[in-house]
Amino acid sequence: MYGQSLRHAAEFFIEFFAIDLIMDDQGTCRGVIALKLDDGTLHRFRAQTVILATGGYGRAYASCTSAHTCTGDGGGMVLRAGLPLQDME
Numbered sequence: 001m002y003g004q005s006l007r008h009a010a011e012f013f014i015e016f017f018a019i020d021l022i023m024d025d026q027g028t029c030r031g032v033i034a035l036k037l038d039d040g041t042l043h044r045f046r047a048q049t050v051i052l053a054t055g056g057y058g059r060a061y062a063s064c065t066s067a068h069t070c071t072g073d074g075g076g077m078v079l080r081a082g083l084p085l086q087d088m089e
Contacts, residue, residue, distance in 0.1 A: 021081045029081065
């Protein structure tokens, strides 16, 4: 995916933390609300398609080697929006 994004000149937003999905009245995800970590401001990213790759939920366990940011927040956003999760094992 990274190679394809470079090939198509995708813009990357570094140091943002997605906190919620933007849903329309038909239940379609139309973007995300994200926190900019360096200044604490909220930003709205609108999109026709949203792909979440959020790093898992390893920190839900007392003993793990996952990064400290792998707390399951992506799955939480999906569940709050009423959308299905896939391949959670």
